[in-house]
Amino acid sequence: MRxxxxxxxxxxxxxxxxxxxxxxxxxxxxxxxGAVLVCGGLGGVMEAASRGAREAGGLxxxxxxxxxxxxxxxxxxxxxATAIGYLRNALVVLNSHALVAVDGSYGTLSEIxxxxxxxxxxxxxxxxxxxxxxxxxxxxxxxKLAIKEAKNAAY
Numbered sequence: 001m002r003x004x005x006x007x008x009x010x011x012x013x014x015x016x017x018x019x020x021x022x023x024x025x026x027x028x029x030x031x032x033x034g035a036v037l038v039c040g041g042l043g044g045v046m047e048a049a050s051r052g053a054r055e056a057g058g059l060x061x062x063x064x065x066x067x068x069x070x071x072x073x074x075x076x077x078x079x080x081a082t083a084i085g086y087l088r089n090a091l092v093v094l095n096s097h098a099l100v101a102v103d104g105s106y107g108t109l110s111e112i113x114x115x116x117x118x119x120x121x122x123x124x125x126x127x128x129x130x131x132x133x134x135x136x137x138x139x140x141x142x143x144k145l146a147i148k149e150a151k152n153a154a155y
Contacts, residue, residue, distance in 0.1 A: 005035040005150045006061070007143070008096030008120075010089075010111040011045025011127070012103040019103035022125050023048035025139035026100050031058020033147050038063065038096045040088065041072040041079055045102045050075035063091045090114045097150030100142045101127040121149045 007030045011023055027049035030037045037053040039046040041062020050060045054075040062076035065085045072079035082088040086107060093099065093114040101108055102125045115122045116132045123142040124133040136142040 005033075005147065006038050006096050007035045007146050007150060008038045008092050008099035008111075008115075009045065009049040010039070010092065010099055010101045010104060010108050010122075011049075012105055012108060013042060013044035013046070015044050015103040019045060019126060020048040022139050023102045024052040026102060026125070026143055027052025027054075027058070027060075028056045029139055029143040030100075030147075031056035033143065035147060035150065036061060038092055039076075040065070040092055040107075041076050043073060045104070047073040047075065049102070061095070063088050063095065086110060093118055093120055096120060097153040098123065098146040100125065100146050101133065103127055120153075121146070123149075 023045040031053040036059045038061045041064045053060050060076050061078045062072045063080045065088050067081045067083040069079045089111045098121045100123050104127050122133050123145050124135050
């Protein structure tokens with residue numbers, strides 16, 4: 001039996017307000033599609049997407065950099081402690097069928113790199129403009145493409 005579709009959301013921890021709005025919409029759309037949202041479990045884009053998913057009745061997995069399960073944002077349903085810092089970015093990628101990147105700095109860039117290494121598609125919203133990131137017009141297109149990719153992906 002195949003696992004439920006998982007969409008990773010990656011992005012900045014201190015993004016501008018417009019990125020938070022887009023991340024919220026991404027989370028909401030992921031939940032409405034019936035997929036599980038996977039993220040790094042902390043603030044910024046991660047929290048906004050988690051809130052969107054939770055408010056739409058979705059399930060949120062947060063893969064945390066530290067050992068404290070209570071460090072997860074309040075919208076994470078399943079916090080996973082790793083105690084490996086930024087190395088947990090690889091776990092976010094490996095536990096996602098496809099990813100949506102919103103905004104982001106070097107941590108997001110590392111997640112994009114892991115996604116490309118492991119053959120996962122990254123759909124971008126105002127993020128790194130590099131080969132391998134598929135730019136989209138916004139949350140609706142990004143989630144639609146990510147869900148389509150996830151359904152075709154071998155897990």
